[in-house]
Amino acid sequence: MPELQRNFKVKFNDFMKAGDVSIQIQSILKAIGFDPDLIRRVSVCAYESEMNVVMHGGDGDVSLIVGPKDITVHVRDDGPGIENTEQAFQEGYSTATHEHREMGFGAGMGLPNIKKSADTVEVNSKKGKGTHLKISFNVE
Amino acid sequence: MAESSTESEPVQYVEIDETRCNGCVLCMKACPTKAIRVRNNLPSIEGVCIACGECINVCPKGAIKAVTTGNDYLNGAGYSIVSASTALYPQFGEKVMPNDVLLGLRKMGFRHVHDQAYTNEIFNVAMELYVRERLVEMKSPFPVISSICPVVVRLIAYRFPSLLEHIPPLVTPREIVAREAKRRFSAKYGNSSEDVKVLHISPCPGKMICIKESVLQNNSYLDGAIGINSIYNSLKQNILEVKEDIVLHHSGGIGLGWAMSGGEVAGLDMDCLAVSGIQETIRYLEKIEMGLLHDIDYIEFRICTEGCLGGPFTVADKYQAKQNLKRYVRMFGVEKRVKYEYVKKLYEDGWFFTDQKKIPLEEKPPRISASEISKGIERQNRVEDILRLLPRKECGVCGSPDCRTFAEDVIDEKASLESCVYWQNQKRKMKLN
Numbered sequence: 001m002p003e004l005q006r007n008f009k010v011k012f013n014d015f016m017k018a019g020d021v022s023i024q025i026q027s028i029l030k031a032i033g034f035d036p037d038l039i040r041r042v043s044v045c046a047y048e049s050e051m052n053v054v055m056h057g058g059d060g061d062v063s064l065i066v067g068p069k070d071i072t073v074h075v076r077d078d079g080p081g082i083e084n085t086e087q088a089f090q091e092g093y094s095t096a097t098h099e100h101r102e103m104g105f106g107a108g109m110g111l112p113n114i115k116k117s118a119d120t121v122e123v124n125s126k127k128g129k130g131t132h133l134k135i136s137f138n139v140e
Numbered sequence: 141m142a143e144s145s146t147e148s149e150p151v152q153y154v155e156i157d158e159t160r161c162n163g164c165v166l167c168m169k170a171c172p173t174k175a176i177r178v179r180n181n182l183p184s185i186e187g188v189c190i191a192c193g194e195c196i197n198v199c200p201k202g203a204i205k206a207v208t209t210g211n212d213y214l215n216g217a218g219y220s221i222v223s224a225s226t227a228l229y230p231q232f233g234e235k236v237m238p239n240d241v242l243l244g245l246r247k248m249g250f251r252h253v254h255d256q257a258y259t260n261e262i263f264n265v266a267m268e269l270y271v272r273e274r275l276v277e278m279k280s281p282f283p284v285i286s287s288i289c290p291v292v293v294r295l296i297a298y299r300f301p302s303l304l305e306h307i308p309p310l311v312t313p314r315e316i317v318a319r320e321a322k323r324r325f326s327a328k329y330g331n332s333s334e335d336v337k338v339l340h341i342s343p344c345p346g347k348m349i350c351i352k353e354s355v356l357q358n359n360s361y362l363d364g365a366i367g368i369n370s371i372y373n374s375l376k377q378n379i380l381e382v383k384e385d386i387v388l389h390h391s392g393g394i395g396l397g398w399a400m401s402g403g404e405v406a407g408l409d410m411d412c413l414a415v416s417g418i419q420e421t422i423r424y425l426e427k428i429e430m431g432l433l434h435d436i437d438y439i440e441f442r443i444c445t446e447g448c449l450g451g452p453f454t455v456a457d458k459y460q461a462k463q464n465l466k467r468y469v470r471m472f473g474v475e476k477r478v479k480y481e482y483v484k485k486l487y488e489d490g491w492f493f494t495d496q497k498k499i500p501l502e503e504k505p506p507r508i509s510a511s512e513i514s515k516g517i518e519r520q521n522r523v524e525d526i527l528r529l530l531p532r533k534e535c536g537v538c539g540s541p542d543c544r545t546f547a548e549d550v551i552d553e554k555a556s557l558e559s560c561v562y563w564q565n566q567k568r569k570m571k572l573n
Binding site: 001002003004019022023026028030031032033034035036037039040043044046047048066067068069113117139 | 299300301302426427429430431432508510511512513514516517518519520521523
């Protein structure tokens with residue numbers, strides 16, 4: 001079965017470029033011809049996780065793997081890691097700084113939104129060791 | 141009623157004058173839907189044109205013209221009613237008032253002249269009712285996206301179909317004007333509404349979309365549209381000669397302000413944004429598609445910078461016109477002149493809703509099969525393979541707007557890899573080595 005893989009770099013604190021990866025993912029999925037609603041769900045997740053990397057993660061990379069049956073987005077960063085995963089998935093829980101909030105980010109909706117939009121989310125994170133997020137979608 | 145076109149022949153919104161064109165690539169590069177190709181030194185439209193007018197604006201030779209209803213409107217073509225975009229009002233300098241413009245139109249020979257500004261205010265109230273209803277019922281998705289700019293609606297339909305459900309199924313003011321004028325006219329004079337023709341005077345070629353391929357309605361109530369520029373001189377002369385003294389203009393400043401960016405949302409008492417210009421519009425639509433801006437109630441998008449005053453058919457400088465418009469707003473005040481209870485009743489009676497409840501907006505596109513997705517994936521991988529051969533100068537000399545589109549054209553056998561000058565050079569170098 002054919003598979004498409006694309007890798008993208010995300011830079012810590014680069015708010016000017018934040019969101020670009022998500023836009024590129026959007027356009028790839030559109031070009032393939034996926035259902036608009038599925039594309040919207042993937043791009044919500046891509047955007048939220050991209051922002052997480054920009055705000056907290058340190059430098060990271062995003063890889064998109066597309067097959068006819070599923071779409072997977074891997075987001076890896078070498079940041080501080082997530083201390084309490086359960087807490088991180090609660091709506092409104094945020095470790096964003098004052099500056100982030102002033103820019104309109106850090107409402108504590110990142111991971112909750114990802115969970116809502118994706119079919120499965122796996123988090124692999126250890127304090128001080130970075131975070132690996134695996135977000136998957138079923139293509140029906 | 142205007143006939144919607146059938147699917148076979150794509151509707152042309154622009155015409156290219158081949159004698160003026162020198163085969164540069166500016167129009168092709170400006171096109172937001174990448175619909176233009178320049179082959180054999182001539183541009184042609186091969187993809188979906190959204191009638192934004194960008195190609196007209198950038199063409200240094202003036203070789204591209206928008207297609208409108210044509211100039212036979214005055215010579216007995218049967219256009220009894222004219223409804224003008226409020227962008228027309230501030231085109232004639234600071235001394236000319238909206239009522240003067242409407243009287244000038246009458247003097248030009250249009251039997252019935254309707255002031256769209258008043259309908260704009262009615263529409264503002266209806267939109268508030270619509271958005272509040274959604275807020276109460278927690279009906280997502282937000283933000284609600286304004287349906288006023290037809291080019292934005294068409295752009296969404298082609299490039300952001302997942303956002304179609306953000307567009308309210310309400311009939312736009314220009315269509316309401318036409319619909320009601322026809323109704324009233326038929327009731328008064330007894331002719332069937334087919335005999336009554338309504339002509340729109342427009343700042344942009346985009347209004348032709350509503351007439352020919354409306355996304356929001358089955359059929360447009362408008363019968364034709366012509367550009368402000370095509371009647372400008374004649375109207376200006378007629379305004380000077382007006383002797384009649386009746387009141388045709390009824391709106392306050394809010395309804396008049398619609399022609400500038402931010403004018404529509406100025407009449408909405410809610411959390412709004414106004415975005416204008418094609419690049420900004422695309423950026424914000426991408427953001428909405430990523431789930432951002434959902435805490436905003438309503439967004440006004442206008443393809444033209446500064447709103448309708450920046451339309452390709454306007455005559456006055458858009459910033460000057462904006463000043464005139466602001467003067468009107470101060471003069472006529474920001475208080476709405478429509479009665480809330482009256483509009484609410486109309487709203488509840490369904491007066492504002494489009495004639496088609498099945499709205500393409502709610503119709504799900506057919507799900508694509510796994511084998512089609514497989515083909516799509518293979519195709520994108522081939523695109524990447526070709527892109528690796530190209531230097532990514534994005535020059536457009538090959539005749540496609542950018543390297544990625546060129547690669548797609550090569551796969552679709554619409555272009556040959558040989559038409560990339562850099563690829564040819566590279567091949568030559570490889571041979572030499």
